[in-house]
Amino acid sequence: GLIDMGSGHLHPLKLNVAEARIAENLGAKIFENSRVIDIQKGTQCIVKTEKAEIRCDQLVICGNAYVGDLDKTLSAKVLPAGSYVIATEPLTEDEAQRALPQDMAVCDQRVDLDYYRLSADNRLLFGGLCTYSGRDPKSIIDALKPNLDKVFPYLAHKKIDFQWGGMIGIGANRLPQVGRLQDNIYYAQAYSGHGVNATHMSGRLIAETINNESNRIEVFEKVSHMRFPGGPRFRSPMLAAGMLYHRFKDLF
Template identity: 60%
Template structure:
């Protein structure tokens, strides 16, 4: 096995409870394809599925195991929308473009819904999600969001929850209100990855694990090299997100890896679980250091958050996250933590997913920087990339590709500490 390549998934609840994991070979020898995809998470696999459904030959390379990165260890929350504050892009894509992006944020969840149904993927899909207000002023924003979504033609149930009724959603006194969305929900992300890998393989996609890319030769045909093989392709898709490292300096400079962490309790009794989340919804609050949590299929509380920009993980994730959980649910003081894990999410300066092509290498495409909301946006990215690569008219791809993205200052080693200082200043200012 190549040096530095992990042979297994991180020790998460998902890895411990996953469906059987197929073994895929390491790339050896010379291969040829219409498209080479680098990255075996949601972005790469869904791009491969969409391309194969359109009749293209695809080779996919993953440095570790399929779903090893954020795709296989995230919070499992399937939430409407892409990007943050899309109004900021009006000057670039216009009012119509902003509205189309908003509609694509709704379509993205439907893509996941259809993929799971089409390929009969068992991943504990459960509908129901609630945005949680930490203060009363945020409830007003929820009312505006509800009205906006209805104006977009959103067909799923939406309802505001008053502070007095919040115990019907979450068994905590912490929140000032909520916005319930029955068109969003939660699932087992690693099992979704594994199901999509099986779907891709059934369509003829060649999947290779433990095959980190060592060099890329750009040109009219791209040649992607690994330690033991190579792939020649007419098009290349880089779908590495926070783990792109130095593979392509232009793209790696535009995405900041940030640590996010999750703990999973021991299985709870039915009454305990019902007391925490009576309607089995996924939930997320509105703070900068966000809390998000949900129940697993076997009634564990999966509690996540604490986005770290420092580049250093906590020495003891459970010790770090447990007080955050108890601040919401003090009734869990005697409950054991069975699993603790973390990983890197990719964040861009403007919080919009970066979906496009390299200007100097127009046959090289990319998707990254989902800012912690990638479960649906990755599936949308796969569709848009496949449309563009296959020559299909794609207004959505053109809109995302038109938005410029800032390169973080400081280079690979300093950009995380610099942003950590900036975020600390922002938090101190908000407390002043």
């Protein structure tokens, strides 16, 4: 095993909400539930949503696993993979001490890894179940609870209070993809499950470039990222078959 004392764990939603509040205080305007349906590229880009049209001199595409048909170059290099989390009812102090006595965030090294940690109120957050079908399981609890019970059999009696999940963006080489499609269109995607830290790095690189503060983005633009084979229809099934091979290797 490996312990990284230079890292930590935090509440990602609280971080997101706080950063949104700071951005709004600095003059940014945030429009939720405004799905983009088309992008027209040019010296001035036109971004169309279902209800509005936005014209901009600089455009940053950060759709990641949800970029879809907005840009075929980007969508061919990032594959959506489902990742899910369940949260138990609060553990007793004895249960929490037995499960994670040093309150560390943990992940294993399997292809379809498990990851888990304690929340501030002593719930066990248990995630994993990396899927490549593009579909969510009918019940996240039913899909993940057996994994939790295998790792923590003495917590099998604990009730599951919450379940959630969504698609993360996987790149073929597992490196973040950050760069420019043209002089005024930037992109960042494919964090491969490490989005909390990699998104902040990517955002800073893009902001520095837009403001002519640095050219550090060029380091990432030199990295070659392959397109996933199979096209939109067969890309996910082909990767699922490949990942099945690696899961068998994990078993044996």
